[in-house]
Amino acid sequence: xxxxxxxxxxxxxxxxxxxxxxxxxxxxxxxxxxxxxxxxxxxxxxxxxxxxxxxxxxxxxxxxxxxxxxxxxxxxxxxxxxxxxxxxxxxxxxxxxxxxxxxxxxxxxxxxxxxxxxxxxxxxxxxxxxxxxxxxxxxxxxxxxxxxxxxxxxxxxxxxxxxxxxxxxxxxxxxxxxxxxxxxxxxxxxxxxxxxxxxxxxxxxxxxxxxxxxxxxxxxxxxxxxxxxxxxxxxxxxxxxxxxxxxxxxxxxxxxxxxxxxxxxxxxxxxxxxxxxxxxxxxxxxxxxxxxxx
Amino acid sequence: xxxxxxxxxxxxxxxxxxxxxxxxxxxxxxxxxxxxxxxxxxxxxxxxxxxxxxxxxxxxxxxxxxxxxxxxxxxxxxxxxxxxxxxxxxxxxxxxxxxxxxxxxxxxxxxxxxxxxxxxxxxxxxxxxxxxxxx
Numbered sequence: 001x002x003x004x005x006x007x008x009x010x011x012x013x014x015x016x017x018x019x020x021x022x023x024x025x026x027x028x029x030x031x032x033x034x035x036x037x038x039x040x041x042x043x044x045x046x047x048x049x050x051x052x053x054x055x056x057x058x059x060x061x062x063x064x065x066x067x068x069x070x071x072x073x074x075x076x077x078x079x080x081x082x083x084x085x086x087x088x089x090x091x092x093x094x095x096x097x098x099x100x101x102x103x104x105x106x107x108x109x110x111x112x113x114x115x116x117x118x119x120x121x122x123x124x125x126x127x128x129x130x131x132x133x134x135x136x137x138x139x140x141x142x143x144x145x146x147x148x149x150x151x152x153x154x155x156x157x158x159x160x161x162x163x164x165x166x167x168x169x170x171x172x173x174x175x176x177x178x179x180x181x182x183x184x185x186x187x188x189x190x191x192x193x194x195x196x197x198x199x200x201x202x203x204x205x206x207x208x209x210x211x212x213x214x215x216x217x218x219x220x221x222x223x224x225x226x227x228x229x230x231x232x233x234x235x236x237x238x239x240x241x242x243x244x245x246x247x248x249x250x251x252x253x254x255x256x257x258x259x260x261x262x263x264x265x266x267x268x269x270x271x272x273x274x275x276x277x278x279x280x281x282x283x284x285x286x287x288x289x290x291x292x293x294x
Numbered sequence: 295x296x297x298x299x300x301x302x303x304x305x306x307x308x309x310x311x312x313x314x315x316x317x318x319x320x321x322x323x324x325x326x327x328x329x330x331x332x333x334x335x336x337x338x339x340x341x342x343x344x345x346x347x348x349x350x351x352x353x354x355x356x357x358x359x360x361x362x363x364x365x366x367x368x369x370x371x372x373x374x375x376x377x378x379x380x381x382x383x384x385x386x387x388x389x390x391x392x393x394x395x396x397x398x399x400x401x402x403x404x405x406x407x408x409x410x411x412x413x414x415x416x417x418x419x420x421x422x423x424x425x426x427x428x429x
Contacts, residue, residue: 169342177338177345215307269305
């Protein structure tokens with residue numbers, strides 16, 4: 001796999017507090033990768049390090065084959081839409097495009113103009129007076145017109161209403177369909193990620209709890225419900241992700257490539273959200289991280 | 295032309311949902327030989343879905359011999375499924391109707407019937423069950 005982001009023992013300390021410690025991961029190129037995890041897992045710090053907004057305290061990170069923000073060529077490769085899609089409230093829409101054109105060597109003015117027109121935005125409008133959805137679309141336009149190899153988005157849709165969220169993700173996916181750049185996006189909204197991401201990475205306490213192809217994650221995880229049983233008695237190919245039992249019943253989330261034949265189990269399908277929650281649950285954290293990167 | 299939809303609660307991978315919807319539309323006679331499927335970009339725009347997912351679904355349908363991609367023109371249905379399915383399976387369906395009636399006479403309610411079917415379906419799914427098991 002060609003990695004678009006690759007981190008080795010990466011760490012970041014703010015004064016005394018470590019926001020990220022000993023983080024090692026790879027994100028494949030040519031995919032839309034979803035980054036999920038509980039608050040405080042280090043997602044925003046990781047994305048800021050990848051974008052070159054922060055310097056690592058320990059370890060190394062490589063993005064598109066270079067050190068983040070190492071020089072103009074490297075900066076041109078990576079687009080970054082920070083948390084809550086910030087824009088300059090006092091500048092007009094046109095000012096933003098002018099600024100983009102001045103700051104970015106590969107700026108695609110035609111694309112930027114066409115997108116602003118398609119969105120029906122008035123170029124003279126001050127960005128501070130746009131709706132949340134329009135602001136997000138303006139920030140996305142700046143990221144796309146930069147023509148990056150990798151576009152990083154930190155929680156881009158968290159504060160948007162459902163319609164604006166859908167429109168934002170549609171615009172992003174259409175751009176990916178046309179230009180095929182890599183995307184890394186963090187979100188709490190796993191149901192949205194299931195549609196737009198083909199790769200997923202669950203980060204808990206700076207560690208990759210699970211990473212993989214979304215379809216493969218869906219196909220290989222099952223919920224088993226049946227008479228109480230010791231997790232150790234399951235077949236060797238069934239890796240237990242989470243387990244809970246009452247005095248008579250056991251419920252397991254397992255990962256396996258093999259079909260489940262045991263007729264004692266009721267086998268349930270899991271949504272991506274169920275899979276993510278199973279890996280994020282405290283019970284899952286108590287066990288060593290599963291070797292799930294394939 | 296058909297329109298796709300996605301059920302995010304089903305636990306079925308999005309690409310498989312698209313594949314199933316095309317097959318279903320063909321069985322129901324909504325899609326015939328020569329009909330064009332929506333372009334990848336149209337589906338992406340309509341559903342806010344990853345383009346690789348749509349491409350994968352179309353590749354899968356191509357492998358099954360149900361559609362063919364024509365460079366620069368689009369993806370077209372190459373077979374007609376409507377008609378053969380329901381009519382051809384009528385004897386099986388009649389047997390199933392008889393079995394269901396029997397199950398109800400035995401006192402099974404809908405959930406019990408579904409559970410029995412699901413458990414049996416899984417137990418025989420791998421080809422593990424033989425006529426001996428049934429006998």
